[in-house]
Amino acid sequence: MTDPTLLSGRGLGSTFGGVTALADVDVDLWPGEMLAVVGESGSGKTTLLNVLSGRLMPDTGVVWYRDPSGTLHDVHAMPAPVLRTLHRSDWGFVHQDPRQNLRMNVSAGGNVGERLMAQGERHYGNIRSVALDWLAQVEIDADRIDDLPRVFSGGMLQRLQIARTLVTHPRLVFMDEPTGGLDVSVQARLLDLIRSLVARLQIAVVLVTHDIAVARLLAHRIAVMQRGRIVETGLTDQVLDDPRHPYTQLLVSSVLNA
Amino acid sequence: MTVILSTRALAKSFTLHLRGGLVMPVLAAIDLDVRAGECVVLSGPSGAGKSTLLRSLYGNYRAESGSILIRHCGAMVDLAVADPRTILAVRHETLGYVSQFLRVVPRVSALDVVAEVLLTRGIDLDSARDRARSLLLRLNIPARLHAIPPATFSGGEQQRVNLARGFIAGHPILLLDEPTASLDADNRGIVIRMVEEAKARGTAIVAICHDADVRDAIADRIFTMAPYQDAA
Numbered sequence A: 001m002t003d004p005t006l007l008s009g010r011g012l013g014s015t016f017g018g019v020t021a022l023a024d025v026d027v028d029l030w031p032g033e034m035l036a037v038v039g040e041s042g043s044g045k046t047t048l049l050n051v052l053s054g055r056l057m058p059d060t061g062v063v064w065y066r067d068p069s070g071t072l073h074d075v076h077a078m079p080a081p082v083l084r085t086l087h088r089s090d091w092g093f094v095h096q097d098p099r100q101n102l103r104m105n106v107s108a109g110g111n112v113g114e115r116l117m118a119q120g121e122r123h124y125g126n127i128r129s130v131a132l133d134w135l136a137q138v139e140i141d142a143d144r145i146d147d148l149p150r151v152f153s154g155g156m157l158q159r160l161q162i163a164r165t166l167v168t169h170p171r172l173v174f175m176d177e178p179t180g181g182l183d184v185s186v187q188a189r190l191l192d193l194i195r196s197l198v199a200r201l202q203i204a205v206v207l208v209t210h211d212i213a214v215a216r217l218l219a220h221r222i223a224v225m226q227r228g229r230i231v232e233t234g235l236t237d238q239v240l241d242d243p244r245h246p247y248t249q250l251l252v253s254s255v256l257n258a
Numbered sequence B: 001m002t003v004i005l006s007t008r009a010l011a012k013s014f015t016l017h018l019r020g021g022l023v024m025p026v027l028a029a030i031d032l033d034v035r036a037g038e039c040v041v042l043s044g045p046s047g048a049g050k051s052t053l054l055r056s057l058y059g060n061y062r063a064e065s066g067s068i069l070i071r072h073c074g075a076m077v078d079l080a081v082a083d084p085r086t087i088l089a090v091r092h093e094t095l096g097y098v099s100q101f102l103r104v105v106p107r108v109s110a111l112d113v114v115a116e117v118l119l120t121r122g123i124d125l126d127s128a129r130d131r132a133r134s135l136l137l138r139l140n141i142p143a144r145l146h147a148i149p150p151a152t153f154s155g156g157e158q159q160r161v162n163l164a165r166g167f168i169a170g171h172p173i174l175l176l177d178e179p180t181a182s183l184d185a186d187n188r189g190i191v192i193r194m195v196e197e198a199k200a201r202g203t204a205i206v207a208i209c210h211d212a213d214v215r216d217a218i219a220d221r222i223f224t225m226a227p228y229q230d231a232a
Helices: A045-052 A080-088 A108-118 A124-137 A154-166 A184-201 A212-218 A236-241 A246-253 B050-057 B084-093 B110-119 B125-138 B155-167 B185-200 B212-218
Strands: A007-016 A019-029 A034-038 A060-066 A072-074 A091-094 A172-176 A204-208 A221-226 A229-235 B003-016 B022-035 B039-043 B065-072 B075-078 B095-098 B173-177 B204-208 B221-224
Touching: A007 A045, A019 A045, A019 A204, A019 A229, A034 A045, A034 A212, A045 A060, A045 A172, A045 A204, A080 A091, A091 A154, A108 A124, A108 A154, A124 A154, A154 A184, A184 A212, A204 A212, A212 A236, A221 A236, A221 A246, A229 A236, A229 A246, A229 B084, B003 B050, B003 B204, B022 B050, B022 B204, B039 B050, B039 B212, B050 B173, B050 B204, B065 B084, B084 B095, B095 B155, B110 B125, B110 B155, B125 B155, B155 B173, B155 B185, B185 B204, B185 B212, B204 B212
Parallel strands: A034 A204, A034 A221, A091 A172, A172 A204, B039 B204, B039 B221, B095 B173, B173 B204
Antiparallel strands: A007 A019, A007 A060, A060 A072, A221 A229, B003 B022, B003 B065, B065 B075
């Protein structure tokens, strides 16, 4: 049987000014699988996401990515242009702040279409119809296609970022607190969208969140981080319902039941 | 009939690190065999570990020692040591679970909550919804509620949505945690008939059921559990 692993981190370590941000971290992700990385602020979640996505070089360890042809690539040994191309095609990144990803002075439709153009699509009519389709999928009205993102609400911006990210049908998406800072009602809608789109398109996701309920709703597997280490990992419902590590027990018992 | 679920020397305890590492043993030396078409009801006082056993059988709680063999796609899989992806595959194909309470997903309608399992098996949306609709109607959830997310439903309605979700896929093994706790007599009767039909199809069922009438109606065998006794 061929090894299906899509992304694999081994022995990842990283320090900032003497502070350990990551230590001895191993991560594997399969196609179509959603892995949630949870832990409090400063536990190393975002550092891990940045290292896995090639945005930050680790001090130790290696990150492997298997491309559609089955070839393994050492993410941190890739030439910068190749990595950039990967980020624009096979991969996607959803930031907590959509402004980091969107171009605020380009129309909503342009923001979605731009990713397609970067992949070589040139036909204006095709680009516009795909953009319209994606705006509909993230529940943005068609008559907003020519509006600039700066007139959008926070929830709409986040949905636009998701459309922009998914339009190229990436196989792997990194998400950093995608629902952070949004109202609960807006959050619910976004969670439902992410859940259905990811399942339908069979996208693999590494999701960083401090919200355990979000992890439970979306993720197949979960990794709990504390002080740069993964202290517990497994099936999401197992880890949350039968936590073993003292820190996971603290995390789970600290959540209020609504 | 063939044994399709079998535990040997299954043990489970909880270590409460926030309580100074207090160890609470709950299950010890559980040997349970369930055959195709058989319904075993777990019985015992509160705190005897019935729910812990049921959750362990589903892989929701991690067994501490012993084995949980499940017949999955023609082979026996030990859930006690299986990796997460294997457990998910076993749940997808083989092992269904009806919890006491529905975990509601925001914005998803009752109909789609029930149809979802079928969709993940590649059944097309229309047929999946048709089957979900008829099962909901059978459980007396009126059509006007099907398009509404069940968050606002009554306890009994949510439980029936949960039952529909659990029964629709026809898993070869079903784990039922108090399936009739919030139901009236009429709906209890419907659930009893659904369990009987599942058994006739060869489904192996493990249930927790405090209602004596329901228990007598569905149980082929009672598995008696006693609260864990310290050796001392």
